[in-house]
Amino acid sequence: MLDDYRVLDLTDQNGIFCGYILAYLGADVVMLEPPGGRSERVQHELLWQSYARGKASLEIDISAERESFAGLVRQSDFLIESCTQTERQRLGLGYEELAAINPRLIVVSITPFGTGGPRSDWPATDLTVWAASGALILGGDADRAPVRTSVPQSFLHAGGDAAGAALIALQERHRSGRGQHVDISGQASSAQAVLSAYLGPGNHSETVIRREAGGLASVFPVKMT
Numbered sequence: 001m002l003d004d005y006r007v008l009d010l011t012d013q014n015g016i017f018c019g020y021i022l023a024y025l026g027a028d029v030v031m032l033e034p035p036g037g038r039s040e041r042v043q044h045e046l047l048w049q050s051y052a053r054g055k056a057s058l059e060i061d062i063s064a065e066r067e068s069f070a071g072l073v074r075q076s077d078f079l080i081e082s083c084t085q086t087e088r089q090r091l092g093l094g095y096e097e098l099a100a101i102n103p104r105l106i107v108v109s110i111t112p113f114g115t116g117g118p119r120s121d122w123p124a125t126d127l128t129v130w131a132a133s134g135a136l137i138l139g140g141d142a143d144r145a146p147v148r149t150s151v152p153q154s155f156l157h158a159g160g161d162a163a164g165a166a167l168i169a170l171q172e173r174h175r176s177g178r179g180q181h182v183d184i185s186g187q188a189s190s191a192q193a194v195l196s197a198y199l200g201p202g203n204h205s206e207t208v209i210r211r212e213a214g215g216l217a218s219v220f221p222v223k224m225t
Contacts, residue, residue, distance in 0.1 A: 002027035005170075007078040009055060010093070013044045014186070015082030015110035016051045017159025022078070022166065023054035031057045032072070062091050073101045078166055080108040082155075085121040095181040105179040106169045110155070110162050114185040124186070129154040133190035138197050158189040 003026040009019040010032050023029040031038075031052065037059065040048050062069050073079065081093055088094060088109075095107050109115050112124035113132070127148050130136050140147030162184040169180050 001025045005077040006030065006075060007080060008032055008072060008076045010079065010081040010083070011110060012038065012082050013040050013047055014112075014155040015080055015159055015162065016040070016047065017156050018080050018108065018110060018162040018166070019055060020051040020053075021160065021163035022080075025163075027078070029055040030072075030076075031055050032062065032069075033057055033059050035059055035061055066092070070101050073098055073105060076102070076105060077170070078106045078108060080110065080162065080166070082110045084111075084123075085115065088115070099179060103178055104173060106166055106173065106182065107179065108162050108166050108169075108182040108184065110158050110184045110186070112154075112186045114188070115183050126152040126154045129186040130190055132187045133194070135190050135194040135197075138194060153193075154186045154190045157193045158184050158186040161189045161192075 002022060005027045007019060007022050007027045007029040009016075009029050011019060019029045019031070037057075038048075058072075060068060060072075079093075079098060081088070083091065083093060093107075098105055098107055111120070112129050113119035113122060124132075127136075130148060130153060131146075133154070135153070136146045136148060138146075139149055162182065165182045165184060169182050173179055
């Protein structure tokens with residue numbers, strides 16, 4: 001499906017799933033790693049082994065090797081990143097800067113709260129993003145504080161949304177000939193993912209129905225008459 005397309009992957013653990021999906025669809029995904037390799041190789045080894053497979057890897061100091069980096073941008077169709085706003089400015093990864101090099105480039109940003117607004121540079125973990133989305137309230141016993149799902153969820157939802165949005169942007173590029181910036185918020189993706197868990201119970205009760213992790217959604221007690 002994407003055999004003729006190249007993706008530059010500058011994501012960390014928060015965005016790695018997006019590149020994995022694009023690689024699975026056939027794209028040539030090249031991870032750009034800082035000298036010495038990404039820390040996720042050690043700090044998140046299982047995640048790395050799961051979602052870095054199928055990708056090529058290239059060590060490059062983006063700040064020092066600007067011409068080499070610009071050459072890669074010119075030859076690519078997508079660039080996906082999960083930097084903070086501060087890192088994005090320092091590395092010159094703003095959409096306007098990248099589009100000036102390659103107007104057809106599709107830039108995908110995967111962040112906790114989006115690249116604009118007052119929370120754009122807030123640090124966050126899977127737990128805080130899951131809580132900010134409202135999804136945390138759905139897990140655990142009714143008489144206790146909410147319980148986080150054991151497997152990280154927020155940025156897997158965001159990565160899946162990012163890959164789908166990148167394909168939509170590619171379809172638009174076929175029409176217009178130009179790339180665009182795709183801005184994915186982990187908070188928004190997580191909220192969208194559990195929306196049915198609110199809407200379903202809301203038709204039957206004013207109380208949010210919690211369930212154990214792995215339980216079935218929108219299952220209600222009934223009385224046979």
